[in-house]
Amino acid sequence: MSNTQQPVLKARGIVKRYGRVTALDHADFDLYPGEVLAVIGDNGAGKSSLIKALSGAVSIDEGSIELDGEPIGFTSPMEAREAGIETVYQNLALSPALSIADNMFMGRELRKKGFLGKYFGALDHKEMQRQAREKLTELGLMTIQNINQAVETLSGGQRQGVAVARAAAFGSRVVIMDEPTAALGVKESRRVLDLIADVKARGMPIVLISHNMPHVFEVADRIHVHRLGKRLCTIKPDDYSMSDAVAFMTGAKQPPGQDAVA
């Protein structure tokens, strides 16, 4: 690979064990500026553990993770968010009974200026609603009419849109998306793929975990193949076919030599 840039997010030799099960076995990971990196792998290959390690949802047992060259050791998703890594989880991590605006600002609510906000913690509902509307409009989602609508009254695609908008709005360095199209129909998937392209167009690097090969080959700049708890190889979607990718993933075919990381 001729990429001479410094990776935004880089992991070396990370290990995560759950009791006797080793979910991550000295795995490496590189994400370069402005790219969409897809992570593929068979069920149980350790994709979720890798993503959870990068997003702070689990802490790793061994190895190092660097963000823009700075070593990081997250112990909670909050710390990863503060460092600028936003994650769209597969279950979306939205609170169904709360409004779109409440959900977008969950855990980082804006307070009113002045006395009430300072001493009584009064929230600035108006400002949060305004910003939430603005963020959704930027991503072309503002056909959602009522920002105070409960999330549970939205369709699957709309909910995904809210979760992606939340990540795009607050992620300053990396956006991670875990199976964003898995629960969606063809039409809604299309919209989410366009959203990914929109977010990428703003220069934000994206990590995309997906089982859907057509989607991966469409949006990814590089593909990270995860197998047996570690990175098997990274490939470019233009150089290989989908069946090659699946063959690497399942072990039916040996990975290409030049990309195998020592």
Added chain:
Amino acid sequence: MSETQKSSRQKQEFEQTLESSDSNVATFEHKHRSLFDNVQHFLHGNPTMVPVIVLIVSIIIFGFVAGSKFFSPFNLSLIMQQVSIIGILAAAQSLVILTAGIDLSVGAIMVLMSVIMGQLAVTIGIPAPLAIFVGFIGGICAGALNGFLVTRIKLPPFIVTLGTWNIFFALNLWLSGAQSIRSQTLDEVAPLLKFFGESIAIGGARITYGSILMLVIFGALWYILNHTGWGRHVYAIGDDKEAAELSGIRTNRTLITVYGLAGLVCAIGAWASIGRVGSVSPQSFQEANLQSITAVVIGGISLFGGRGSIIGPLIGALIVGVFNSGLRLAGVDVLWQVFAIGWLTIIAVAIDQWIRKVSS
């Protein structure tokens, strides 16, 4: 498969026909809704309207049945006074139920703290304000103990509070020696403890400070739940704890503060209860735990967490008060009051279930 990689930046083959279809994913199809659906949607957005309607209807019905006695300012203020303690406990209970928990120990915390306040002020003889302050701290600690057991030892709230209910009740009997502190003794040594039993007369109404305190507590909790980040987090945790955690909320820490605040509200209720009863009685309010849950449920707060307004339980407590007062004035045997409240509770939960099934 190789043809797909050539056009890797274009739409997939099976998606070609999408060009002609509507690409707006976030639009609303305005389905025709029946009146029934509209009612369901309205109640879904305004869950407190159910108890409000029940309260208004029951006031009208009992006004007819019981006549003008029911509407006398004296009777209406009496209802307020009668529900004040259960109302305060229901406020504490609501906080816990909003997080999808349950607190069976609210009544026991309240009685224990009233005994602590009474014993400190009367038997040991420390100044009444200090005794009350110690009671408040005790309430916070008792609640935080529940929260600690729920979050750190990871026990179900039902089991934790069933246990602490008994523990607090036993402590209460031990500290008090199962003896009441009489009203005259309080008047001589620590009249401040009976403060919330005093009242102001407006016309024929006698509004006790305890009734006003109940309204103030509900007002304060309404503000906290709706206008602070902490309040939003309480709803999010009750809605989906895991999602709240992934959204960056420190859920366990928040839960401990929820139980702690509930304990504080119970302790404030303890001070008010001394005024309401007129003495410090270790045997009082034995039924208060379950009555507070009844008020919360009738008030439209979902037992499954995350849904409902804190104003609901206030209305719920008032409904129970109106039923009891109205049936009594109408000369109905007290057993039918209990009978009616039982049905009301079941119907309230059935309505909650129906509202939650709302389709978008």
